[in-house]
Amino acid sequence: MKKLYLIGMGxxxxxxxxxxxxxxxxxxxxxxxxxxxxxxxxxxxxxxxxILHRYLGDEGYRLVVAxxxxxxxxxxxxxxxxxxxHDRKRELFASLIxxxxxxxxxxxxxxxxxxxxxxxxxxxVGDLVARAPEALELxxxxxxxxxxxxxxxxQIPLNRVGESITIxxxxxxxxxxxxxxxxxxxxxxxxxxxxxxREQGMDIYWGGYLGCPDETLMSGPLDEVLEDLLxxxxxxxxxxxxxxxxxxxxxxxxxxxxxSEDWSSPGRxxxxxxxxx
Ligand SMILES: C[S@@+](CC[C@H](N)C(=O)[O-])C[C@H]1O[C@@H](n2cnc3c(N)ncnc32)[C@H](O)[C@@H]1O
Numbered sequence: 001m002k003k004l005y006l007i008g009m010g011x012x013x014x015x016x017x018x019x020x021x022x023x024x025x026x027x028x029x030x031x032x033x034x035x036x037x038x039x040x041x042x043x044x045x046x047x048x049x050x051i052l053h054r055y056l057g058d059e060g061y062r063l064v065v066a067x068x069x070x071x072x073x074x075x076x077x078x079x080x081x082x083x084x085x086h087d088r089k090r091e092l093f094a095s096l097i098x099x100x101x102x103x104x105x106x107x108x109x110x111x112x113x114x115x116x117x118x119x120x121x122x123x124x125v126g127d128l129v130a131r132a133p134e135a136l137e138l139x140x141x142x143x144x145x146x147x148x149x150x151x152x153x154x155q156i157p158l159n160r161v162g163e164s165i166t167i168x169x170x171x172x173x174x175x176x177x178x179x180x181x182x183x184x185x186x187x188x189x190x191x192x193x194x195x196x197x198r199e200q201g202m203d204i205y206w207g208g209y210l211g212c213p214d215e216t217l218m219s220g221p222l223d224e225v226l227e228d229l230l231x232x233x234x235x236x237x238x239x240x241x242x243x244x245x246x247x248x249x250x251x252x253x254x255x256x257x258x259x260s261e262d263w264s265s266p267g268r269x270x271x272x273x274x275x276x277x
Contacts, residue, residue: 002101002136005108006115006122008143012211014051016144022055024141029105031061032096034068040242047212048110064100066092090124097128097136114143118169118187146210146246147185154205154219156248159183173197173249182251189245192230197222197249204229206247208236222249 005024010016033048035041045065052061069088073081101107115122122140129138147167151158159165163183170189173181178197186193194204200222206229208216216236218229237243 001134002097002103003106003139004097004101004125004136005106005139005141006125007108007110007141008114008145009048009051009110009112010144010211011113011146011149012047012209012215014047014054016149016211017051017055018141018143021141021143024139025052025055025108027106028061028108030101030107031063032100032107032109033063033065034092034109035065036068037070038242040244044112051110062100064096066096068092086120086124089120090127093121093125094128111143114145115140116142117145117147117167146187146207149210150185150205150207150246150248153207153210153215153217154248156205158185158248160250181249183249185246185248187246189247192233194222194247194249195226195230198226199223201252203250203252204247205250206245208233208243208245210246214240221252 005028007021007024008018009021010018031048031052033045035045049063052058052063069085069092071081071085097107109121109125111119111121113119125138129136147158160183166181166184168176168184168186170186170191170193173184173186173189173193173196174191178200181197194202194206197204202222203220204222204225205219206217208214214236216232218225218232233243233245
């Protein structure tokens with residue numbers, strides 16, 4: 001039997017690791033690290049190495065670095081492209097676990113933020129466990145997400161009273177009807193899709209490289225800060241070569257109508273009839 005941990009390492013600072021994550025790391029024989037192509041790859045790999053150094057020192061475990069398969073555009077379409085990419089990743093995980101982890105040993109992937117948020121490793125490794133449950137045991141250690149760090153740094157709650165919150169991608173923000181969104185965290189946005197939300201009564205809370213030495217924050221009414229934000233993003237990209245950012249778009253209350261806890265406001269949802277006790 002082999003054991004594999006997927007450990008949420010938080011989104012940047014080594015201080016975001018939980019005690020549970022550190023205790024799990026102490027049991028690991030082999031740490032697998034996937035190197036992604038792209039400008040930030042050396043920095044992101046170095047951060048993981050620093051985490052190991054800080055909590056475990058440099059001995060007592062093996063380190064296996066592999067190149068993550070790049071995502072390619074498939075002529076057949078977006079979904080097919082993602083599927084093909086996931087298939088290649090699953091096969092890479094299978095060969096790493098098969099060839100680099102001995103029977104009776106424990107392996108681990110340190111995953112950025114929390115393993116459940118926009119990270120397919122849980123699904124792909126879960127498929128491998130389903131194929132051979134007698135040979136591979138999986139344990140997932142949750143981590144702090146970039147969403148939590150964004151709201152903590154801006155000192156705001158994630159949701160307003162009684163209101164739902166959407167967590168979505170730049171790809172969605174680029175194509176949705178802006179009037180549909182009241183309160184949304186946007187991740188994986190490579191096209192500054194917040195520009196589509198001009199003149200919508202929106203506030204933005206933006207964070208770049210949260211928890212990292214180059215952390216940058218900006219917030220305010222979107223219409224007022226938009227040009228500055230675009231300029232800052234361009235500047236950072238020019239200096240550093242890559243950018244990892246996340247933001248929350250929130251419709252301002254006056255634009256939003258009555259406070260969301262007032263269920264009787266016109267145009268807002270009516271309360272469900274109370275069940276008889
Ligand atoms: C593939 S997703 C992984 C998210 C991760 N599992 C988490 O829990 O935060 C990567 C996206 O998360 C956001 N992100 C992750 N870490 C970040 C950080 N330190 N600063 C800003 N955004 C971050 C960015 O939107 C980035 O495009």
